[in-house]
Amino acid sequence: MLNKLTKQLNGEDWSWNNLNTLGWAIGSISGSMAEEQETGQYPKFLGAHWKFLKIVVNKLFEFMHQSHPGVQDMACDTFLKIGQRCKRKFVIIQVGEHEPFVSELLTEPLWDSSTVSQTYPDNVMVVRDYTITLLSTAFPNMSISAVTLFVNSLFESRNDPATFKEHIRDFLVQSKGFSSQDNGNLYVEETTAQRERKRQRMLTIPGLIAPNEIQD
Structure with missing residues (x-):
């Protein structure tokens, strides 16, 4: 492999096809590149090529609607x-977008009209109904x-963080997700205040x- 690299550098065996093949061969060697460095290459490329990034994301959303759970998980991850x-x-x-x-992603329908008979006015209602179903199953x-x-x-x-957290806390207590002995963490902010x-x-x-107990 080192010999082939040398031939690429001195031009003896250089061609786009040979260089591409050699690059793939080296990249497939386990440990040839640190994991963080390897996985970090793709976001750099996507960040530099907007049109390609948009195509990739749109394809990922298509994969999220596939029936195979493994494909859905991969797309979401x-x-x-x-x-x-x-x-x-x-x-x-x-450039070129309005x-x-x-x-655009937030207004794209989250539901698949071919599998969901109910129509929704927007994605907010989809998330709302899904959350209700999810929590009803969990509790x-x-x-x-x-x-x-x-x-x-x-x-x-949703625009009032304090009230939002209060609703969550009350729901957890009401659902008996916490016993009276271990729900102290739910009230830590109020206790501290x-x-x-x-x-x-x-x-x-x-x-x-x-005086020695007074902190600045």
Whole structure:
């Protein structure tokens, strides 16, 4: 293999086909390149070639609708990696486009009309219904009406993080996902805030807190 590389460098046996074949042969050798370096090559290429990136992502979405679970998992995992490595490419308007690619992806129907008889006005309703079904299966002790009320409250408070977290906490307690002995972590923010308010009140009373206990 080193001999063939030498011939490529000195031009003795150079051709695009030979170089491509040799490159694939070297790349197939286990350990020839560190895993992080190897997997990092593809996002760099995709980031530099917008049209190719768009084609790859659209194909991944097609694979996500395949019936074979292995293909679906592979497509989702690959899309996640691309999204993490090339995230900026999704949110800026590329040359020749009229909107960011992420806007196009979010408005693309998530359901397959050939397999789903029900029609949805938008993807929000798809995610809502799927979440209700998922939680109803995961928490069989909860009624469908209780799960539906919970999911609706999440969508209504999606722009209010504090209320959103409060709904999740209340649902977990209601579903008995936590016992009364181990649900302390659900209230850690409130407990911390309460302690801080108590400390501030004590600081207003001279001599109530020793100087060495006062933190800046």
